Amino acid sequence: MAAPRQIVIQPYDHQWPSEFERVRDRLQEGLGDVAARIDHIGSTSVPGLAAKDVIDVQVTVEDLADRRLVPAFEGLGATLTEITSDHVPPGDRSGPRAWEKRYFRAPASWRPTHLHVREAGRANTRYALLFRDYLRHSTPAAAAYAEIKMTLSRLHPEDVDAYYAVKDPVCDLVMDAAEQWADGVGWSP
Template identity: 30%
Template sequence: MNETRKPRRPDVTAVELVGGVETLTLDLHDYDDRWAGIFREHRGRIRDALEAMDVGIEHIGSTSVPGLAAKPIIDIVVVVDDITAEEDYLDPLLAVGYELRVREPGHRLVRTPARDVHVHILERHDPAVDEYLLLRDRLRSDAADRALYESTKRTLLSERWDDMNDYADAKTDVILSIKARARESLGQ
C-alpha cells in the first residue's frame, strides 16, 4: 500500500550548494575493512541524534561493497518521512557535528567537517533509495559487475574532472547496465 502524506511545507525548488564549488580531488583507495566500522559509528551517531524519529539508515556507495576500491568517503542514506520538515532531522544532525552541504528538491546532504562521511537525506518511498540499494546489493553479490564498476571508475579517474557531478554522470551507462542485470536476476 502506498502511503499518502502531506508535507509540512513545499520543498525547495532550487539547488543550494552551501560553501560554493570546491576543489575536486578524486582518487581510489583499495577496499578498507575500517569503512564498515566507520559506517556503524556514524549510524549510531545519527540514530542517537534522530532518536525521536522513525528513520532508515543504510551504508551505500562503493565503501559499502567489500573488495571494491573506492574514494574514501563513507556514503550513508537516511530515510525520513518528510524532507520538508528540516527542523526534525537537520537541526539534530547539525547539533552533533554534521555540516549542511546541499539542499535541493527531495534531497539534503550533510557531511563531516573532514568531508569523509556524506549523509544523504531522502524521503521515505523515494525511488532513489531503492536504486542505491539495488546497485549496492548487486555489487556485493556479483564479482563480474564489481570488477566492471571498479575498472570503469579507474578509467574515468585517469581523466581530469572539475566537477564531481560530471564524473558521476560519466558512470551512468555502466551503472544502468549493472542495475538492469540486477533487476533481471531478481525477476523484476
C-alpha cells in the same frame, strides 16, 4: 581560488564497515526517531570494491519536510547543502519528487562521510540499496564498475563533473541488470 578536489580511487579497506558502524551509532544517537533506518551505501559498502575513501550513508526518513530533520543534523554538527536531488535515470517515469533528497556535509571532525537523506518508499531510496546489494551479489559487475571508476579517476582526476557524467549512466546500466536480479530473487530493501 581553492585547489580542485582530487578524485582518488583506492583499493577496498576492510576498516570501512566498522567506520560506518561508528558513523551510524553517532547518527542514531543524534537523530533518534527522525531516522527510520540508516544504511551503509555506495562503493565502501561493497566488500572488495575499490572506492573513494568516503563513507556514504543513506538516512531514510518518513518525510523530508519533517521540521525536526535539519535541527537534528545541525545538532550533530552537519551542514545542509544545496544538493536537493539525485541523478534521474533516463526513461524514468516516476517524476522529480521520487529523486528528491537532502544532503548534509558531515562535520570536519568526522572521517570523510557523505550523508544522503532520502524519504521512505521513493525511487532514489530503493536505487541506492538495490545498487549496493546487486554489487555485493555480482563480483563481475562490481569488478567492472571498479575498473570504470579507476579509469575515470585517472582520466579526470580533478574534474568531478566529467567523472559523474560517465559514472552516473554506468550506474544506470548496472541497475538494469540489478532490476532483473531483484525480480529473479524476490529482493526487497
